[in-house]
Amino acid sequence: MAETKYETHEYDVIVIGAGGAGLRAAIEASARGVKTALVCKSLLGKAHTVMAEGGIAAALGNVYPEDNWQVHFRDTLRGGKMLNNWRMAQLHAQEAPARVLELEEWGALFDRTQDGRILQRDFGGHRYARLAHVGDRTGLEMIRTLQQHAVHKGIDVFMECTIIRLLLDGGRIAGAFGYWRESGRFVTFKAKAVVLATGGIGKIWKFTSNSWEYTGDGVTMALDAGADLIDMECYQFHPTGMVWPPSVRGILVTEGVRGDGGTLKNSFGERFMFKYIPEFFRAETAETEEEADRWYTDKKNNRRTPDLLPRDEVARAINSEVKMVRGSPHGGVFLDIASRRDADYIKRRLPSMYHQFKELADVDITKEPMEVGPTAHYMNGGVRVDADTAATAVPGLFAAGEIAGGLHGANRLGGNSLSDLVVFGRRAGLYAAEYAQNLKGTLTVDAGWVEALAQEALEPFQRTGGENPYAIHRDLQETMQSLVGIIRTEGELKKALEELATLKERARRVRVDGNRQYNPSWHLTLDLHSLLTVSEVVTLAALERKESRGGHTRDDYPKPDPEWGRVNIAVRRRHGDITLTPDPLPEMPDELKKLLEER
Amino acid sequence: MSQNVTASAHGGLTLRSDPWWALPLTVVVFLGSFIVYSTWAAFQNAHYYVPPYLSPFYSPCISKSCLHLTFGWGLPEFSLPIIGIVSPAFLILAGPGFFRLTCYYYRKAYYRSFWLAPMACAVRDRSGYSGETRFPLILQNLHRYTWYVAVFFIVVLTWDALLAFRFPDGFGIGVGTIVMWINVILLAAYTFSCHSCRHVCGGVLDVFSKAPARYRLWRFITRLNERHPVYAWLSLFFVGFTDLYIRLVSMGIIRDWRIL
Amino acid sequence: MPTAIMRVFRGDAKGGGFQEYRVPAEEGMVVLDVIHEIQATQAPDLAVRWNCKAGKCGSCSAEVNGKPRLMCMTRMNIFPEGEPITVAPMRTFPLIRDLVTDVSFNFEMAKRVPAFRPRPRDPDGTYRMQQEDIDRPQEFHKCIECFLCQNVCHVIRDHEDNKRHFAGPRLFVRYAALEMHPLDTNDRRELLKEKMGLGFCNITKCCTEVCPEHIKITDNAIIPLKERVVDEYYDPVLWLVRKLTGRK
Structure with missing residues (x-):
C-alpha cells in the first residue's frame, strides 16, 4: 500500500458529520465492534440538529392511544405528496418510538404527561399529537444526549476537520481526504466504509434558516463518487422566517404564531391569505375574516383560517405579495399577533419568539407586527439510499439524515426530521459496520490521487486572479434566491444555469490571501465547488420536473401531474457530466396501499 | 505560550470599559460601615435595653447582668469568663456573624470586594x-x-419581638415594636432563603414527586432564595438600625412614639 | 450611514495585537455581522468560529469591550456611536488565530464525566417521571456549550495551573444535571470534591452573569452540588448517624 505523505488514520467506519444522524450512526457502528471515527467540520455538538425546535415524531400513543405506526406512515406519505420511498416511510414510522425511548435511556429528558410518560404535541400534517419534545429545544436535547453517549463510548472524534473528497478503490469506498481547519494540514482517512451524515444545502440561498455548514459538500462528494441523487427539486421553503434585521434574516418564526391567532397582512393592512385559497382547500377554509376569527374558538361551526394553509401555499402567497410591491419595508409581509391577542397570552404561548424578536430585532411582538418572509429550510430529496441498509449506489458508502432522500418525498412533515436522524442514523451505522466486517481483500488509497487533490486544494493560494470567494458566494445566493426560489419558471431556471456557468468560471479565478491556518476565505473557496454543484443540480432537476408538487412549484406548470407523480428525478454524474433520468417509484405492497385509502 | 498571547490581548487588568469597579466599591463602603458600627455597638455594653425593647445585638441575655430577662425570671448565677472582659454582644454576634460570613451570597460579595x-x-x-x-x-x-444556629436566633428574636408588646403598663405597640417586628421578619426572610436551607428542605432529593410536601417547601424556598441577596442587605441594614433605634431611645436622644 | 470603528484582535500563538477596521453600520447589525463584513471586504482571512447565528449553537463566543458574549446576540446599537468597539478572543483558552481559541479543555473534561447510568425500567417498559422531577435537570440541559462560563471563571482564567484539577462551571452544570437526574444511579460527589475542584469555586457568580441561556449556574447547579458534597463529607451529624447505624 503506497503511503501518502499526509497524516493518515485507519478505521473500519468513518462517519462524516456529527449531527443527530452522524452521532447515531457512529454509536451504532462502534457498538457493533468496528473501529469507528466521527469527523465533523465544526466543534462537536454544534451541528444543525441543535436548531430543531418542535419535536421528534414517533407514534408512541402516549397522548392518543389510537396512534400507531400505520397512521404515522399514512401521514408521512400524504404530506410527501406520495413521492416518498414507501419502505423508508414504513421503517421510519415503525422504529421511531423505539429510538425515542432509547434516547430517554441515554439521559434525554422529554416533557412529561400527567401520568409520567413522554408528552406529545400536535403538529401540521400529523393526525394525532405525536411529537415528543422538550419545550422548544428538542434538537438540543437530542444532540447533547447523543454526543455525550458517543463520548462515553470512547468514539474517536475529529473536530473541525473538513472532508473534501471520498477516496475510492475500484469503485468501492477506500477512505476520505480532508484538512484540519485549525492548521490547514491535510489528513487522509483509510476506511472500509463511510457514512455520510452531512446535512443539507440551505446555504445556496440568501434567505435561509441554515448555518454556514450547509454547503452541500456531502451531496457533492456522493455525486462525485458515483451515487444517485433524487428529488433535489423538492426543496422546502418555510413560509415564515425573520427578514429584518440582516443578522437574523431567515431565522424561523414558528407556525405556532399563526396557530395561536397571528395573521398575515400586507402593507395595506389587508389579510391577503383570503385571496390565495386554492380550489383544493376551498371547502375546508374560511372565506371571511369573521369566520376565520371565529374558528379559533369554535372549530365545529367554522372553517380553518387560510393563514394556516399548508406551508407551500402560504410561502407562495407571501412571495407574490412581495412581488406585487405590497410587502413590508424589508421585503417580507407582516405577521401580526399584537393586535389580536393580549400581551400576557403572547408571552405565555410564544416565549422564545418573544425573546427572539425583542433581542434581535427590537420588536416587541406584543405591541407591533413581525416582518416575515419565506426562508430556505430543508432538503426533502438527497442521496438515494437503500431503504433498509442506508447504502448508496457506491459500495461502502452509506447516507443518513437530511442528506438522504426518499423518506420525505416532495414535502417533509414537521417532526419527521429528528426521527429520520435516529432511525436511519442507526441503520446506516449498523449496515456500514456489517459491510466493513464482511469486506474481503485489501483497499488501496492511491497516493498519487491524494497528492493531486492536495495540490488542487492549494491552488487558490498561487492564483493571480482577483476573485473574492465571499463575493461569489453572495452572488450565488442572489441568483438562487431570485431565479430558483419558491416559484420557478423555465425562463428563470435557464437564466440561472447561465449565471451558474459564469459563477463557476469566476470560482476558478478565486485567489486566497494569508496562510492555511484557520483561514475562512480558503475554507469558503473549497466549499464553492459543492455550493455551485448542488445549485446546478437543484436547477436542472427543477427544470426537468414539469409540474408543481410539494416543495417544487413551477409557475408555468402550476398543477400536479399524475405522470410526474410516479417518478423520482434521479441525478447522476457520469464521466464528469450531470445526467437526469426519471426513475419510477418503487412499487408499494398492496397492504400498505390499503392504509393510504383508509380515512 | 499561546495562553500568554490571549492574556496579552487583554492588557493588564481588563478590557472592560464600563465602571465595573462601582459595585465592589459600594459593597466595601456599606459592608465596612456595618462592621464598624456593629463593632462599636458591641463594645458599648450599654443602652441596649429600654423596656420593652431589647437590641438584637444583645439578645438573648446570656449573663445575669443583662438588663432584660428574656427567658423569664432568673438566669443561673454564672458569668462566662470572657464576659468580664468584653461585652456579651461579641458572643451573641458570633452566631449570626458566622452565618453571614459563610453565607453563599456574602461570600460572593466579600470575595469580590x-x-x-x-x-x-x-x-x-x-x-x-x-x-x-x-x-x-x-x-x-x-x-x-x-x-441551624441562625434559626435559633430567629426563635429568640421572635420572642423578643413578642415581648416588645409588653410595656410596663401592659399591652401596647410602639414604633420600637414595629421596628423589632420588621427586623425579625427581614432576618427570617434572609435566614430561610438560605441556600443550605433550600438544600436541606428539599434540594437534596432527586425525585420530588415521591415527597410532595418537601417539594412544595423547596419551591417556596427557591422563590425566597432568588431574593437572598436583597434580604441579606435589607436585614443587615435593619438589624443595625434596630440597635441604633433602641440605643437612641435608651440614651434619651429620641423618644419612642407609642401607637397603642 | 454611521461607521462602526472596530478594534479586532489579529494574531496567532506567536503574537498579535488589535487592528482597527471601519465598517458601515447598517441598522440592526450584531457584532458577528460586522465581523463578517470585515471578512468579506477587508480581511478575508480573519478567523472567527460561528455556526447558527441565532444564539443556539454557542460557537461565536468572544469578548466584546471586555465582556464575554456571543457575537451573534450582541447588537451594535448597545454601544455608544463613534466609540471604538474591541473584539478579543476568549482569554482562558489558548489562541489558535484571531478570534478562534482552542477550547479542547472543555471536551477533555467532558470525557472525564462518569456516564449516565439509569435505573432499570418500570415493569411496563417505560420510565415514569413527573414533570417536577425533571424541571431542574431540564434547566441544565439548556446549555449550548458556548463556554463563556468557562472563559469568565477566574479559577482557570487567571490561574492556568488550576486547569489540571478544575472542571469549570459548564461541567458543574453537567454534573448537576446528572446528579439530579431522577433515573441516574451514579454518585459523582467524591470525584467532584477530589478531582474536579468543586472547592475551587468561590461562588463569585460570573458564570451566571455571562450565561446566554440564563441558566442559574451558581444557585441551581454549583451550590446544590457543594451542599451534596457537604452531605457526604462535612456533615458531622450525618457522619455520626452513619457511624451509629452502620449505613452508607
Whole structure:
C-alpha cells in the first residue's frame, strides 16, 4: 500500500458529520465492534440538529392511544405528496418510538404527561399529537444526549476537520481526504466504509434558516463518487422566517404564531391569505375574516383560517405579495399577533419568539407586527439510499439524515426530521459496520490521487486572479434566491444555469490571501465547488420536473401531474457530466396501499 | 505560550470599559460601615435595653447582668469568663456573624470586594488562588451548621419581638415594636432563603414527586432564595438600625412614639 | 450611514495585537455581522468560529469591550456611536488565530464525566417521571456549550495551573444535571470534591452573569452540588448517624 505523505488514520467506519444522524450512526457502528471515527467540520455538538425546535415524531400513543405506526406512515406519505420511498416511510414510522425511548435511556429528558410518560404535541400534517419534545429545544436535547453517549463510548472524534473528497478503490469506498481547519494540514482517512451524515444545502440561498455548514459538500462528494441523487427539486421553503434585521434574516418564526391567532397582512393592512385559497382547500377554509376569527374558538361551526394553509401555499402567497410591491419595508409581509391577542397570552404561548424578536430585532411582538418572509429550510430529496441498509449506489458508502432522500418525498412533515436522524442514523451505522466486517481483500488509497487533490486544494493560494470567494458566494445566493426560489419558471431556471456557468468560471479565478491556518476565505473557496454543484443540480432537476408538487412549484406548470407523480428525478454524474433520468417509484405492497385509502 | 498571547490581548487588568469597579466599591463602603458600627455597638455594653425593647445585638441575655430577662425570671448565677472582659454582644454576634460570613451570597460579595478574587467578571484576579479547598476557607462548608444556629436566633428574636408588646403598663405597640417586628421578619426572610436551607428542605432529593410536601417547601424556598441577596442587605441594614433605634431611645436622644 | 470603528484582535500563538477596521453600520447589525463584513471586504482571512447565528449553537463566543458574549446576540446599537468597539478572543483558552481559541479543555473534561447510568425500567417498559422531577435537570440541559462560563471563571482564567484539577462551571452544570437526574444511579460527589475542584469555586457568580441561556449556574447547579458534597463529607451529624447505624 503506497503511503501518502499526509497524516493518515485507519478505521473500519468513518462517519462524516456529527449531527443527530452522524452521532447515531457512529454509536451504532462502534457498538457493533468496528473501529469507528466521527469527523465533523465544526466543534462537536454544534451541528444543525441543535436548531430543531418542535419535536421528534414517533407514534408512541402516549397522548392518543389510537396512534400507531400505520397512521404515522399514512401521514408521512400524504404530506410527501406520495413521492416518498414507501419502505423508508414504513421503517421510519415503525422504529421511531423505539429510538425515542432509547434516547430517554441515554439521559434525554422529554416533557412529561400527567401520568409520567413522554408528552406529545400536535403538529401540521400529523393526525394525532405525536411529537415528543422538550419545550422548544428538542434538537438540543437530542444532540447533547447523543454526543455525550458517543463520548462515553470512547468514539474517536475529529473536530473541525473538513472532508473534501471520498477516496475510492475500484469503485468501492477506500477512505476520505480532508484538512484540519485549525492548521490547514491535510489528513487522509483509510476506511472500509463511510457514512455520510452531512446535512443539507440551505446555504445556496440568501434567505435561509441554515448555518454556514450547509454547503452541500456531502451531496457533492456522493455525486462525485458515483451515487444517485433524487428529488433535489423538492426543496422546502418555510413560509415564515425573520427578514429584518440582516443578522437574523431567515431565522424561523414558528407556525405556532399563526396557530395561536397571528395573521398575515400586507402593507395595506389587508389579510391577503383570503385571496390565495386554492380550489383544493376551498371547502375546508374560511372565506371571511369573521369566520376565520371565529374558528379559533369554535372549530365545529367554522372553517380553518387560510393563514394556516399548508406551508407551500402560504410561502407562495407571501412571495407574490412581495412581488406585487405590497410587502413590508424589508421585503417580507407582516405577521401580526399584537393586535389580536393580549400581551400576557403572547408571552405565555410564544416565549422564545418573544425573546427572539425583542433581542434581535427590537420588536416587541406584543405591541407591533413581525416582518416575515419565506426562508430556505430543508432538503426533502438527497442521496438515494437503500431503504433498509442506508447504502448508496457506491459500495461502502452509506447516507443518513437530511442528506438522504426518499423518506420525505416532495414535502417533509414537521417532526419527521429528528426521527429520520435516529432511525436511519442507526441503520446506516449498523449496515456500514456489517459491510466493513464482511469486506474481503485489501483497499488501496492511491497516493498519487491524494497528492493531486492536495495540490488542487492549494491552488487558490498561487492564483493571480482577483476573485473574492465571499463575493461569489453572495452572488450565488442572489441568483438562487431570485431565479430558483419558491416559484420557478423555465425562463428563470435557464437564466440561472447561465449565471451558474459564469459563477463557476469566476470560482476558478478565486485567489486566497494569508496562510492555511484557520483561514475562512480558503475554507469558503473549497466549499464553492459543492455550493455551485448542488445549485446546478437543484436547477436542472427543477427544470426537468414539469409540474408543481410539494416543495417544487413551477409557475408555468402550476398543477400536479399524475405522470410526474410516479417518478423520482434521479441525478447522476457520469464521466464528469450531470445526467437526469426519471426513475419510477418503487412499487408499494398492496397492504400498505390499503392504509393510504383508509380515512 | 499561546495562553500568554490571549492574556496579552487583554492588557493588564481588563478590557472592560464600563465602571465595573462601582459595585465592589459600594459593597466595601456599606459592608465596612456595618462592621464598624456593629463593632462599636458591641463594645458599648450599654443602652441596649429600654423596656420593652431589647437590641438584637444583645439578645438573648446570656449573663445575669443583662438588663432584660428574656427567658423569664432568673438566669443561673454564672458569668462566662470572657464576659468580664468584653461585652456579651461579641458572643451573641458570633452566631449570626458566622452565618453571614459563610453565607453563599456574602461570600460572593466579600470575595469580590475585599478579597479581590476577582473584583468583577473578566477583571484580572490577584495571584495565588486555592479557592475554598484549604484551611481556613474550607470551613465555608460548615455553612449549614451556622444556619441551624441562625434559626435559633430567629426563635429568640421572635420572642423578643413578642415581648416588645409588653410595656410596663401592659399591652401596647410602639414604633420600637414595629421596628423589632420588621427586623425579625427581614432576618427570617434572609435566614430561610438560605441556600443550605433550600438544600436541606428539599434540594437534596432527586425525585420530588415521591415527597410532595418537601417539594412544595423547596419551591417556596427557591422563590425566597432568588431574593437572598436583597434580604441579606435589607436585614443587615435593619438589624443595625434596630440597635441604633433602641440605643437612641435608651440614651434619651429620641423618644419612642407609642401607637397603642 | 454611521461607521462602526472596530478594534479586532489579529494574531496567532506567536503574537498579535488589535487592528482597527471601519465598517458601515447598517441598522440592526450584531457584532458577528460586522465581523463578517470585515471578512468579506477587508480581511478575508480573519478567523472567527460561528455556526447558527441565532444564539443556539454557542460557537461565536468572544469578548466584546471586555465582556464575554456571543457575537451573534450582541447588537451594535448597545454601544455608544463613534466609540471604538474591541473584539478579543476568549482569554482562558489558548489562541489558535484571531478570534478562534482552542477550547479542547472543555471536551477533555467532558470525557472525564462518569456516564449516565439509569435505573432499570418500570415493569411496563417505560420510565415514569413527573414533570417536577425533571424541571431542574431540564434547566441544565439548556446549555449550548458556548463556554463563556468557562472563559469568565477566574479559577482557570487567571490561574492556568488550576486547569489540571478544575472542571469549570459548564461541567458543574453537567454534573448537576446528572446528579439530579431522577433515573441516574451514579454518585459523582467524591470525584467532584477530589478531582474536579468543586472547592475551587468561590461562588463569585460570573458564570451566571455571562450565561446566554440564563441558566442559574451558581444557585441551581454549583451550590446544590457543594451542599451534596457537604452531605457526604462535612456533615458531622450525618457522619455520626452513619457511624451509629452502620449505613452508607
